[in-house]
Structures are given as C-alpha cells and as structure tokens.
Amino acid sequence: MIVTVTLNPAVDKTIYIRDFMAGEVNKVEYSVVDPGGKGINVSKTVAEFDCDTIALGFLGGENGEYIRQALKDLGIKEKFTEVSKNTRTNIKIVDLKTGDTTDINETGGEVSPEELKEFINIFKRVIKEGDIVVLSGSVPKGIDNNIYRFLTEYGNKTGCKVILDVSSQLLKEGIKGKPYMIKPNLRELEELLNINLDTKDKIVDACRSIINEGVEFVCVSMGSEGALLIAEDFVLHGKVPKVEVKSTVGAGDSLVAGFAAGLSKGLTIEKAFKQGIAASIVSVTKEGTKAPAYKEVQNVIDKVEVSMLFTSNYYV
Numbered sequence: 001m002i003v004t005v006t007l008n009p010a011v012d013k014t015i016y017i018r019d020f021m022a023g024e025v026n027k028v029e030y031s032v033v034d035p036g037g038k039g040i041n042v043s044k045t046v047a048e049f050d051c052d053t054i055a056l057g058f059l060g061g062e063n064g065e066y067i068r069q070a071l072k073d074l075g076i077k078e079k080f081t082e083v084s085k086n087t088r089t090n091i092k093i094v095d096l097k098t099g100d101t102t103d104i105n106e107t108g109g110e111v112s113p114e115e116l117k118e119f120i121n122i123f124k125r126v127i128k129e130g131d132i133v134v135l136s137g138s139v140p141k142g143i144d145n146n147i148y149r150f151l152t153e154y155g156n157k158t159g160c161k162v163i164l165d166v167s168s169q170l171l172k173e174g175i176k177g178k179p180y181m182i183k184p185n186l187r188e189l190e191e192l193l194n195i196n197l198d199t200k201d202k203i204v205d206a207c208r209s210i211i212n213e214g215v216e217f218v219c220v221s222m223g224s225e226g227a228l229l230i231a232e233d234f235v236l237h238g239k240v241p242k243v244e245v246k247s248t249v250g251a252g253d254s255l256v257a258g259f260a261a262g263l264s265k266g267l268t269i270e271k272a273f274k275q276g277i278a279a280s281i282v283s284v285t286k287e288g289t290k291a292p293a294y295k296e297v298q299n300v301i302d303k304v305e306v307s308m309l310f311t312s313n314y315y316v
Contacts, residue, residue, distance in 0.1 A: 001131045002046050002260050003160075004039035005123070005151065006057035008108040008138045009080075010090040011066060012036030014247060014288040020095040020102070029096065032288030035070040036090060038136035038165060041250045044291035045257030045279060047076050051264050054079060056123055058111055058140065061086025079126060081119040085109020085140075092249050092288075099245045108140035116143065123151065129159030132260045135174070136165035136253065145169045152177030161263065165256050167191070178214035183256055185221045200309065203228060204235050219259070219273070221252050221280070228309075229273045236270060238277040239305040245284045254283035254292055270306060277304045 014032045035044075043055045055076060059067055060083035067087060071078050088106035095102075111119075127133055133155045135148050148170055155162040156178060164171070164179040167188040175182065189206060190197050197203045207218040207230035220228045229236040258279030262272025278301040282292035 001128065002043070002051050002053040002134065002264055003127050003131050004043045004053065004055050004134045004136070006037035006039030006055065006137055007111075007119075007143060007147070008088070008140045009035070009037030009040055009057055009059060009064075009067060010088045010106070010108075011063045012090050012092060012249065012289050014092040014094060014249065016094050016096055016287070018096040020093055020097075020100075032290075034289045035067040036250075036289050038250075038253050039134055040067070040071070041253035041289055041291070042134050042136065042257040042260065043071070043076050044074060044289075045254050045283075046261045046264075047074060048291050049257070049261040049265075049294045049297075051261045053077070054126060056080060056119070056126060058083045058115065058119060059087050060084060060109065063087035063089060079122050081115055081122060083109065083111055083115045085111075088140075092247065094247055101248050103249070105138075108138070110141035111143055113142070124154065127155060127158050127160055131155075131158075131160045132163065132264055133160045134163045134165065134256060134260060135179075136163075136256065138166075139170065146173045148174035149177040152179045163256055163260060165252065175210060175213055175215060180215075181217040181219060181259075182210070182215055183219040183221065183252060185223075185252060189220055200228070200237070204230055204309075208232075217269075219255070219276075221255060223248075227255065227273075227277055227280075229269070231269075235309040236273055237307050237309050238273060239307075240277060240281055241300070241303045243281055243285050246287050247289070248284050250289040251280045251283045253289075255280040257291075258297065274301060274304050274306045277306075 043053045055078040059080040064087040088108045091104040093102040161180040165183045218230045226239045255276040258276035262275045282296045
C-alpha cells in the first residue's frame with residue numbers, strides 16, 4: 001500500500017493566459033480544474049501505475065466534496081478527516097508565451113484539536129508494516145510544524161518507508177524523524193541549509209550532512225537539469241530530455257509517485273529513480289495537474305539518462 005497524506009489539499013484551478021501581465025487586464029484562453037494537493041497528486045499518479053493507494057488528510061465544505069467525488073471517480077480510496085472549514089482553492093496561472101507558472105495559493109482553514117486527533121487516529125489505523133507512506137505539502141492553521149516529525153517517527157516504528165516532500169520549517173523538523181527519503185528542490189535545499197549550492201559537489205556535500213542525521217536518501221529535483229539521488233555510498237544523476245511544458249505544477253509529486261511505485265513493485269533504487277524522473281517529464285506536458293499514465297511514462301523512460309556520479313569515496 002502507498003499511503004499519501006495531504007494535510008492541506010486544494011481544488012487546483014489552472015488558468016492559461018498568453019503573455020500574462022501583472023497589474024493589467026488579462027484574457028483567459030481556457031482553464032482546468034483538478035483535485036489537488038501534493039499527496040493527492042501522488043495518489044493520482046501511483047493509481048495510474050496500478051498500485052494500491054489510499055489518501056488521507058483533511059477535507060471540508062463544497063471543495064472537499066468535489067475532491068472526494070473526483071477521487072472516487074478515479075478509483076482512489078480515501079479516508080479523509082472531515083473538517084468544518086471549506087477546503088482551499090489554489091490558482092495556477094500559466095503563461096502560454098513563456099511557459100512560466102504563477103502560483104496563488106490560499107492558506108487553508110484552521111483545523112481544530114479534535115479534528116487533528118481524529119486524523120491521527122485514522123493514520124494509525126491505516127498504515128501497516130511494509131507500507132510506503134508519502135507525507136507532503138503545507139499544513140493548515142492549527143497544525144504545529146513538528147507534525148511530520150511525529151508522523152514519520154510513527155511510520156518508522158510501524159515498519160513503513162516514509163517519503164517526506166515538504167519545505168521550510170516543516171522540512172527542518174521532519175528530518176528529525178529520520179524519513180527514508182526527502183525530496184526537496186534545489187531552492188528548498190538551499191533554504192533549509194542557508195547556503196548557496198551552485199555546483200553538484202556542493203549539493204552532494206550538503207545532502208550528505210542530512211544523510212548523517214539518519215535520512216537514507218535525498219532526491220533533489222533541479223528542473224531542466226534533472227534530479228540527483230544521493231545516498232551514503234553513491235550519487236545518481238538523472239538527465240531529462242527537452243519537452244513542451246504545459247504546466248510544472250505537480251512535476252515533483254509525479255517524481256515521488258514514480259519512485260514510490262517502483263519501490264512497491266520491487267524495482268531497484270536506480271530503476272525506481274529513473275521511473276520517477278520519467279513520470280515528472282510526462283507530468284509537465286499535461287495541462288493542470290493531470291496524472292501521467294503508466295504507458296506514457298514507459299514510452300519516455302528510455303530517454304532518461306541516469307549516470308553514477310559518485311560511488312564509495314570516489315567521483316567517477
């Protein structure tokens with residue numbers, strides 16, 4: 001089972017505008033609405049890989065009902081905790097001329113102590129030994145920054161592999177729980193460590209400092225430069241081919257999903273990493289936050305070049 005946790009889900013509305021100009025009147029060419037939130041995006045993708053998945057977190061109001069129904073229509077199981085506040089809406093503005101994406105994200109309604117307690121009870125009942133647990137995304141008001149540390153520690157105690165994809169203080173605290181893997185992008189990694197990482201050597205050294213704290217793998221997504229997977233005794237670099245980008249929203253989630261699906265099906269770390277990168281490539285060619293299909297991912301996986309940069313104590 002791949003269990004995803006989305007504590008601050010959203011209805012994602014992606015608006016496509018040609019030559020977007022801030023402070024001006026802009027004409028919308030078309031828009032796409034999807035159930036969103038990082039963990040939900042992961043569940044949508046691993047379901048395409050025919051993996052058993054269940055989505056957890058908080059949902060409320062009309063937006064929450066929309067997301068529940070959308071997941072049901074996709075055949076994805078969910079055990080979201082019902083909350084009194086309406087689930088937020090996130091606006092993504094994609095400039096069709098430049099390919100740039102502007103995110104306008106709502107904060108999310110406050111979660112009560114009783115609602116949080118109910119979620120934690122559901123989480124404890126759902127996860128089982130051998131599960132892959134993906135914890136990702138922001139948290140709403142009423143949730144402490146140490147929530148992912150707590151969930152990671154409980155997942156480890158249960159015998160799960162925990163993948164953490166968060167940023168800022170949530171990442172700093174979450175690492176203390178010793179997740180199996182974290183997946184920051186380069187900007188998030190620089191923010192976490194408060195250093196400039198302008199070379200691969202610096203990135204590797206920075207990730208090794210995190211691995212020394214008990215994290216097994218650090219996957220750093222770098223946009224058009226691909227991604228790095230750093231472990232204690234090796235470093236893999238995955239290069240990506242050029243594709244037509246329609247939306248970068250959810251690309252990192254697809255990487256996590258492809259990797260998690262690979263692990264669940266018994267692929268090697270290298271093959272799971274390669275599959276994750278291929279999933280992220282397909283993701284950016286889709287509008288909104290549509291999930292990449294398994295067949296589409298397999299059609300591009302051979303275009304992903306994965307090389308060993310580092311093994312044991314030597315660069316190669």
